[in-house]
Amino acid sequence: MEFPISEVTVNPFYLAGVGFLVGILGGFFGVGGGFIAGPFMFLIGVPMNFVVGTDLAHMTGKSIVASRRHRVLGHVDIKLGFIMVIGTVIGVEVGAQIVEMLSNTGRADQVIGWVYVLILLVIGSFTFFESAKAVRLIRTEQISARDAVGFSGLAQRVHGVKIPPMISFPSSGIESISLWSVLVVGLFSGLLAGFLGVGGGFVRMPLLVYVLGVPTHVAIGTDLFEIIFSAGYGTLTHAIKGNVDIFMALVMHTGAAIGAQIGAVSTRFFVGPRIRMLFSFLPFIGAVLVALRLVGILGGHF
Amino acid sequence: MSESRYTRQEMKHFILNFVIELVIYGGMVTLYFLLALRYLANPLKHLFDNNLTAYAILALVLIVAQAVVLEAFTSALIKRFGLKRSE
Numbered sequence: 001m002e003f004p005i006s007e008v009t010v011n012p013f014y015l016a017g018v019g020f021l022v023g024i025l026g027g028f029f030g031v032g033g034g035f036i037a038g039p040f041m042f043l044i045g046v047p048m049n050f051v052v053g054t055d056l057a058h059m060t061g062k063s064i065v066a067s068r069r070h071r072v073l074g075h076v077d078i079k080l081g082f083i084m085v086i087g088t089v090i091g092v093e094v095g096a097q098i099v100e101m102l103s104n105t106g107r108a109d110q111v112i113g114w115v116y117v118l119i120l121l122v123i124g125s126f127t128f129f130e131s132a133k134a135v136r137l138i139r140t141e142q143i144s145a146r147d148a149v150g151f152s153g154l155a156q157r158v159h160g161v162k163i164p165p166m167i168s169f170p171s172s173g174i175e176s177i178s179l180w181s182v183l184v185v186g187l188f189s190g191l192l193a194g195f196l197g198v199g200g201g202f203v204r205m206p207l208l209v210y211v212l213g214v215p216t217h218v219a220i221g222t223d224l225f226e227i228i229f230s231a232g233y234g235t236l237t238h239a240i241k242g243n244v245d246i247f248m249a250l251v252m253h254t255g256a257a258i259g260a261q262i263g264a265v266s267t268r269f270f271v272g273p274r275i276r277m278l279f280s281f282l283p284f285i286g287a288v289l290v291a292l293r294l295v296g297i298l299g300g301h302f
Numbered sequence: 303m304s305e306s307r308y309t310r311q312e313m314k315h316f317i318l319n320f321v322i323e324l325v326i327y328g329g330m331v332t333l334y335f336l337l338a339l340r341y342l343a344n345p346l347k348h349l350f351d352n353n354l355t356a357y358a359i360l361a362l363v364l365i366v367a368q369a370v371v372l373e374a375f376t377s378a379l380i381k382r383f384g385l386k387r388s389e
Contacts, residue, residue, distance in 0.1 A: 005347060061368050236359070250364065253335075
């Protein structure tokens with residue numbers, strides 16, 4: 001069918017299917033999934049500007065559905081989410097400024113692209129080895145599966161920072177942590193998101209677990225809660241620039257809303273380390289897709 | 303928040319309720335899209351060409367409504383049918 005806004009002819013079932021796939025991944029791992037949906041949309045001829053804006057629009061709806069489901073399951077720390085949003089917004093702006101500066105050199109796409117690949121590879125490798133260690137700990141030392149983290153040293157050190165004001169997050173099981181630590185984590189994830197031009201869910205989820213010591217399930221739900229605001233803001237700004245085909249987004253959301261619920265509910269049947277182990281493959285897929293685009297095998301600009 | 307252990311009966315009920323819920327919700331999000339396409343295609347195209355700010359606000363409202371309102375409507379329907387939500 002021809003979509004009236006972008007005037008592009010695309011199979012709506014294909015878009016709903018992409019939405020469904022990304023919805024499952026988003027609901028299960030707490031990511032927006034733009035790095036997967038984007039290439040799929042571009043491949044069938046959706047112009048790149050509409051890919052980015054439309055993807056953000058469907059991501060907003062999907063994150064509402066998934067975070068609502070996670071909230072009912074007790075997986076969303078709303079207080080933490082709101083505080084993180086503040087740091088993230090500032091970080092996104094700083095990241096965007098760095099991109100602006102790089103653009104003047106004329107090599108922004110290549111530099112940002114390869115930094116993105118490197119970060120994805122580091123996150124994927126680290127999460128894989130940590131979760132494998134956590135799974136071993138559960139098997140050999142009878143550690144509670146809920147709390148098992150193969151690398152908890154950083155979170156302990158962050159909890160040891162006592163710069164006031166101190167704040168508690170009962171929903172995340174955090175008795176006392178410096179507000180500044182939370183803001184810095186939000187700022188860092190926002191900076192990467194702004195610099196790389198992505199939602200940043202795949203960065204934020206591991207940061208919440210390894211740096212702030214948030215349980216995996218709560219990190220997923222809280223990350224999705226934050227994506228509602230970041231993607232919603234992105235939708236508005238891109239729509240004002242004429243980059244959103246709302247009908248395409250609504251079609252994608254028909255699949256994504258179902259997928260997100262399946263993904264969110266599925267987390268009930270997995271312990272944190274296993275979710276993190278499965279999650280570790282996502283950054284590798286993202287790294288390959290971005291690298292293919294950078295070397296010109298996949299079309300579109302980064 | 304751990305790998306849950308359910309009895310076969312509990313699992314059967316859970317899956318059945320969840321599937322019913324998804325079918326109702328899936329039907330509604332699809333209907334919502336078709337109604338929006340039927341009645342809003344021309345007005346939205348007009349806004350897109352002439353007033354991008356208004357288009358942007360309406361686009362966000364439409365996607366949020368698809369998520370929030372239909373979810374609430376599904377909950378209400380499930381309650382009315384006397385079914386239990388899969389939570």
